[in-house]
Amino acid sequence: MNTRNLRPLLICLVAATAVALLWHRFGMDTTLEIGAHSPYHMQAVDDRSNGGRSVATLRRDGGKLVLDCEIRTGYDWPYCELGVTLKQAPAGIDLSGYDTMRLWVRYDAPQPGQQLRIFLTNFNPAYSQVDVEGSAKVVELQYAPGRAAWPLEVKLSQFTVASWWSNEHPIAVEHAGTELTNVTAVQVSTGGTVVPGAHRITVERIEFHGKLIPAATFRLLIIAAWVLAVFAFLLFDAVAARRALRASTRSQLSLRRVNEALRLQSQNYEALARRDPLTGILNRRGLGDELVRVAGRGDDSLFPLSLVFIDIDHFKRINDEHGHAVGDQVLREVAQVIKADIQRTDLFARWGGEEFLLICPHTEPHEVYRVAERLRQRIAERMWPGGIRLTSSFGVADSVAGEDFAEGIRRADEAMYRAKQGGRDRVELQLIGGDGQAAA
Template sequence: MSWWIADYEVPVEKSNRQFDNVSIIEIATGSYVKEAYYAIKLKKLVFYGEWISEETLVKLLLSLWVITAITVIISDRIYLHKQIKLTEERTQRLREANRALYEKSLVFEELAFTDPLTRTRNRHEINDGLSEVTAHSIDGGIPFSMVFIDIDHFKQVNDLHGHRYGDNVLRRFASLINKLVRKSDVFARWGGEEFVIFCPATPLGAAAEFAESIRDCIEQAEWDHDMKITCSMGVAELENEEYNHFIERADKALLKAKERGRNRVEIAWNESQL
């Protein structure tokens, strides 16, 4: 204002309006202005100085958006790649764990169904499937025979030469029979010095001849300490009966072979064959 310029003796060159450091713009009105809403039109507002041009600002914003989008996409891809890699590694570990468990299960299954001494099947495995097999043979009219085997005087073998030698006899005994059985036959250790052979699709006469060949093989084999190892056998063919009765008849034939001097084969004839 003019009085300010006069009172403070402001030079003429500095008495003009100065807008290089404006922080607030106020509009003053005269006195006695009625209270109401007034509209002020601003025709133009121009900023001067070291500002970014509108074109440059737009390009900069677009660049920032593009860079941000690319960064987000790359980050997502890196994250997804890591997740996929982790998933693949986890899947591979699960496969390896499953494979290890499967292999262990096979080992446990073998231990559960295999006699550890003779490496033949054991009685538990035979009992699990025998009922079904015998029923199938009866329904289909298919002959099914079994050979019950017992090593003669095996207790004397253990008493004379010890249980270790007795175990060796059992191993070799099973090995000799394994070389004679067919792929379709089921050879198993029944318990102690007793063994069984189940012969599918085999009539009684053929099973008896097979048993005689086993008896002769065992008798002719050479054993340590010049031992004479022989075996007694009972042979039976499945009739229209439960498998327990079938095994019982073969066992009775085996007992008859022992009673008649051992080292022999006895047959459990059925009524139609007598």
């Protein structure tokens, strides 16, 4: 792929990457909200279930949740809490894709500076059991609402496993850290050291914020997209280079043969008339002499003119596997088969190597096409020396009066090359107007 074509693709890829990064930074957000109108089960919890005397009540005040709590002595660690059940264990909600929690929570207490605790309960079947109360891991965050911003924004990475839970539930080291993959409940509770009296916790809402695609995963996707793009560029470049090489090779072969044909016309045919010593048929120089002789009678005796390029398929393999003596015998017999099946007015020559050229004066190309197909079949069906199965490719073209004769040879050569590319053992037709026909 040249630089001119690669540059806009790189610009597009860089632009797409920039847009994706900006979208991920300022968009692609996902939010989970807990409030008075959320569909989750909510309840007031106090220490009476542990033998205490504190009393908690929960009510909805417009769009707010209000927990009124009367802390009373009678239990070592008195508390009240607002419990929100997200799902019934063992089911839960995966909060690992969220990175931030925002709290719109107010706390009115008898003594300033009282702290609140936020609990997240995660159920892991590796150590949690539905019928064992408290077996789900509890992670917590403790803060003083009176000293914090409004709303308070904290990273979920700031949550730690509650020490009292770790002491009561020793688990394997691989599960010792904070886990948020299957959260069943959220609790807003009074602090660990709380003074007796009337307490009120007002929750406007709690939000969990994150990205639809986590940052680490998104970066991997961007890297993967670039790797795939580079691979696609390299693959396209390799395919384009191969096509260019094939086109160049084909062009060079055609140009070489055209140049040889042009040299044929410029030579002195009378002085160079020869026959091929191996096959006994005309060689290029002899063919040129015969063309001059026929053309001397006038265009009416030559046109319409058709040409056939004939090439023996895989001839090099015959020489390599059976020897040059067998290859020479094959060339002689191919010349005999073709010569025996053409008209006396046709001109037949060995063009070089395993290639032959047949010129049919005063014959339409479609008639010659049928002749070429018949010759192809006879070659394919014949028994050859050494048990060889022989096939050949034919290219048929026409030539008109006033046209450079090399152009007709070039079209026949291109048609024969197309037969090679089409699988060999076939006939291809190339007319001046571009119409073609093929048969196998």
